[in-house]
Amino acid sequence: MHSSKIIYAAYGSNMLKERFILYIYGGIFNNKSYKGCNDKTDPISLGYIYIPHRLYFAKNSSSWDNGGVAFLSRKEEKIFNNYSIVRLWEINEEQFYDIWIQEGKHSFYPYLLKLGEIKGIEILTFTGDWENEINEPSESYIEIIKKGIKETTGWNKIQINSYIKKVLNDL
Numbered sequence: 001m002h003s004s005k006i007i008y009a010a011y012g013s014n015m016l017k018e019r020f021i022l023y024i025y026g027g028i029f030n031n032k033s034y035k036g037c038n039d040k041t042d043p044i045s046l047g048y049i050y051i052p053h054r055l056y057f058a059k060n061s062s063s064w065d066n067g068g069v070a071f072l073s074r075k076e077e078k079i080f081n082n083y084s085i086v087r088l089w090e091i092n093e094e095q096f097y098d099i100w101i102q103e104g105k106h107s108f109y110p111y112l113l114k115l116g117e118i119k120g121i122e123i124l125t126f127t128g129d130w131e132n133e134i135n136e137p138s139e140s141y142i143e144i145i146k147k148g149i150k151e152t153t154g155w156n157k158i159q160i161n162s163y164i165k166k167v168l169n170d171l
C-alpha cells in the first residue's frame with residue numbers, strides 16, 4: 001500500500017537533515033535512539049517558507065541538557081516579524097504519522113497544524129500548547145537549529161543569529 005504525499009513543515013532541530021533523517025531510517029543522534037519509519041523512502045527537501053506562527057521554547061528535554069525545545073504557537077500571527085521559518089520535507093502520510101509518534105504525539109506534540117498546501121499536497125506539522133511552560137533552550141540545541149537554518153536557507157551567520165535572537169528575545 002502506497003500512502004499519499006504530505007509536506008511536513010519541520011522547525012527546530014528537524015530542519016537539519018542529519019537529525020531529521022533518523023526519524024526515517026532510525027539511528028542515534030545526541031545519545032538518543034530513533035526507531036525510524038516502517039517506510040524508509042527518502043524525504044525530498046522542498047526548501048523553506050515563512051508561516052504565521054511564532055516559534056517558542058518550552059518544557060525540557062534530557063536530550064538537550066534539560067533545556068526547552070521548539071514549538072509553534074497554535075495561534076496565527078498577524079505580524080510578519082513574528083512568523084517562523086520551516087523546512088518543507090515531502091514524505092508520505094505513513095511516514096508523517098510514524099515521525100509524529102517518535103517525536104511525542106502523546107506527550108510533547110499532541111496537536112496537528114495544517115499550514116496550507118503546495119501543488120495540491122497538504123502542508124502539516126505538529127506542536128504542543130506549552131506557552132505557560134516557557135524554558136530557555138540549551139546552547140547545544142540552538143547550535144543544531146542554527147546548522148539546520150544554514151542548511152535550509154543558505155543564510156549567513158548575521159541573518160541566522162538575528163532570527164534566533166528575535167525568537168529568544170520573545171522568551
